[in-house]
Amino acid sequence: MRQSDLLRENAENCLQLAEQAARGPAFKRYTRMAQGWVALANAQDWLDGEVPPLGDPRSDHPRT
Template sequence: MKQSDIFRDNAENCLHLAERAEGQPAFKRYQRMAEAWTALAEEQDWLDGEIPPVGSRKPQRRSAA
């Protein structure tokens, strides 16, 4: 199992905990933890070369309105 998959599993677990949280502070805390684990998973994918760095992505042209 890839490290990024483990991070995504952790994020999913946090979302399950958020669903069962008693009170808004705990709910928000688990939501933030899930977001952090997801960000780590995306960064790990980048480190593993699975997604290109931001600088090498082609910018989208805006159409004239």
């Protein structure tokens, strides 16, 4: 399993906890934590070469 998949699982766990919290500070906290885990997963995908960096001119044009 890729590291980014594990990070996304952490995000999913946080979202499940947010659902259980329903509202209030705990809901907001778990939602923010989930967003953080997703950001880390996206960064890990980039580090692993899964996605091109933003603003990379090669990402706008297919290779010929």
